[in-house]
Amino acid sequence: MTASASGPLLLGAQGDTLFSRIGEERLRALLWGFYAEVMKDELLAPVFKQRVGPFPGAGWPVHIARLEGFWRAVTGGPSAYRGQPGPAHSDLGAESAHFDRWLALWETALAQHLDPPEAQAMLVMASRMRVSLQRFALAGAYAKSAPATPSEPSTQGAP
Numbered sequence: 001m002t003a004s005a006s007g008p009l010l011l012g013a014q015g016d017t018l019f020s021r022i023g024e025e026r027l028r029a030l031l032w033g034f035y036a037e038v039m040k041d042e043l044l045a046p047v048f049k050q051r052v053g054p055f056p057g058a059g060w061p062v063h064i065a066r067l068e069g070f071w072r073a074v075t076g077g078p079s080a081y082r083g084q085p086g087p088a089h090s091d092l093g094a095e096s097a098h099f100d101r102w103l104a105l106w107e108t109a110l111a112q113h114l115d116p117p118e119a120q121a122m123l124v125m126a127s128r129m130r131v132s133l134q135r136f137a138l139a140g141a142y143a144k145s146a147p148a149t150p151s152e153p154s155t156q157g158a159p
């Protein structure tokens with residue numbers, strides 16, 4: 001074997017990140033394709049529409065750019081992402097069923113846009129993230145349903 005067959009798959013250890021194997025263009029296409037499907041889904045779409053607005057306008061270009069930064073960061077690419085994924089999910093009313101659906105659509109989108117090894121790696125990453133994101137999501141839901149705290153303004157400003 002000589003180096004003549006070198007391509008993106010034979011980069012040195014430092015350059016061989018998941019991000020470098022996926023590439024910027026495919027990552028972006030994956031994200032737009034994924035959220036296009038999310039916004040056709042009757043369970044997920046209302047949650048995103050309320051926060052981000054009607055797809056693909058409103059807040060979507062900014063949202064996708066933020067997600068691109070996030071996925072670049074976690075796949076070893078250059079990224080300026082400084083967000084807080086946990087708190088972003090704490091007030092959505094998202095439950096376990098939402099995460100099941102999200103991951104099912106993610107798996108489909110990954111198969112459409114990426115080669116199997118990268119698709120598998122991205123699926124495993126998201127499955128692991130789910131554990132903590134869902135914890136944030138459900139904690140927010142419990143806080144909301146707790147009857148102890150009156151939501152009326154009568155107590156606001158009280159010492």
Ligand code: HEM
Binds near residue numbers: 048051052082
């Ligand atoms: C493992 C699955 C998921 C991953 C990896 C994920 C990832 C992310 C990330 C990285 C952000 C950007 C956070 C920020 O920096 O602002 C985000 C935002 C958001 N996610 Fe998720 N998410 C997942 C599941 C879900 C589910 C199930 C829902 C709801 C049905 C959801 C709804 C949202 C919404 C509405 C935002 C925008 C929040 C805002 O900007 O106000 N996500 N998500």
